[in-house]
Amino acid sequence: MKIKRITGTSVTIPYASPVGPYVGRGGGSGTLGGAGLIVKIETDADVVGWGEGTGRFETDPNAILSGKDVANIEGAIAALETGGIGKGPMSGIEMALWDAMGKGADLPVCKLLGGVVREEVDFCACMGLKAPSESAATAREYMERWGFRFLKTKAGDDSQQDLQIAEAIQAAVGDEAILRPDANSGYSPEEAEVTMRKMKDLGIRYFEDPCSPEYPEALIRCRTEIGMGILVNMGVGTADSVVNLLANEVADMLMPDPPAAGGVRPVMKGATVAGAYDVPRL
Structure with missing residues (x-):
């Protein structure tokens, strides 16, 4: 089965309340929708594969992949x-190739990737930055x-x-849900350690990217001395990007984004490396 044509369509899906407006680190008025690149791959077998990535094609992928084997x-x-x-756009092409290959083989993609690992997957609801009371109300609505959960x-x-928001949400959800704040490496190493101790006192068990992994000693202390579960997303991409993170023991879990890695296969390669260190990837 050969690739005949690749097309990409940029889309924006408006956020409904209470998801939007979504205010990230740095403030501002917030974003009103999620953007993506929908990739369509047509084949000479009349099988169509669909994928989702980010960004846009700076180079025409047809000049690179037209006539190539879908399975390669x-x-x-x-x-x-x-x-x-x-x-970002590469991840959309890669996903569409998997989709086309699965349809051609009449198999779900999970079986092409090695089989079913689990029957159910929990998703995490993100609300961005809101006032403490609004954050608590949004948390209850999400639940x-x-x-x-x-x-x-x-x-x-x-x-x-951040501590006021966490306290308000913890009071609103109790043991019914798990809160995982994400600082996008916004704290200094010193502020990260102080804040993690206070977060731990509020019952927070996991925190994503409190400070940059360029300060491994601080993250190690957050993990081992404070007992905070540290999740790392910033800088997690291809397999080679996670080696230092794992060797420095800065993370309890790694959180790759397929658009940052280039697709499902690069994420799987990173997972293999992380598995050698007994560190899961979400």
């Missing part, structure tokens, strides 16, 4: 990298309206505000 995904990734396709707020601009 490793070769496609290498060719796209050489041809100047960024990892009662959609059934979320894992919640995420942004953080990193003002540690005192």
